[in-house]
Amino acid sequence: GAGVSQSPRYKVAKRGQDVALRCDPISGHVSLFWYQQALGQGPEFLTYFQNEAQLDKSGLPSDRFFAERPEGSVSTLKIQRTQQEDSAVYLCASSGWGLGNTIYFGEGSWLTVV
Amino acid sequence: GIQVEQSPPDLILQEGANSTLRCNFSDSVNNLQWFHQNPWGQLINLFYIPSGTKQNGRLSATTVATERYSLLYISSSQTTDSGVYFCAVEQGRTGANNLFFGTGTRLTVIP
Secondary structure, eight states, rough: SSOEEEEEEEEEOOOTTTEEEEEEEOOOOOEEEEEEEESSSOOEEEEETTTTEEEEEEOOOOOTTTETTTTTSOEEEEEOOOOOOGGGEEEEEEEOTTTTTTEEOOOOOEEEOO | OOOEOOOOOEEEETTTTOEEEEEEEEOOEEEEEEEEOOOOOEEEEEEOOEEEEEETEEEEEEGGGGGTTEEEEEOSSOGGGEEEEEEEEEEESSOOOEEEOOOOOEEEOOO
């Protein structure tokens, strides 16, 4: 597609439920990122893939968070046993490789845990 | 870790006015970008500017890396400029775009 596509756009989950958020990056983009944005805050880095390899997962807040990109294109962010503090917008972004490459963000998946 | 501070936190402008947004960062960086987040949450890259000056229409940006700050200028503001402006930096040289965002400047342009 023309841009980064994320689904679902909105998700309401009951506390303790598992959720899966999908990201379709721009075709051909090597790099894929997940960010978490709490209300009124800037995005915070969660994890980074170069093709199918997860090179940095230092931002994942707990072992309940898991991300994968098995074929180097589509990525899924999974949150197990959701808690209220997981409520946030989850942003996916992709870019080409190297300094100076523009990063493109999706519109985000808005997660509310009740 | 690196600190990224933006000022002012909130700004209200009359349509047609000019403004300057500031980003200070606490350590040397290899990547600095400005983003606009519209009211629907979409983040749009405005500038990749680790140093120097760039212009794009009514927007321009300047980064003085040695003094660890960047400025975003908006001239002849329009209501569509409303939203949150983020400065984001990266310290690594990998080109991976692993960005650290500031807390943003919320701009409201009133007609």
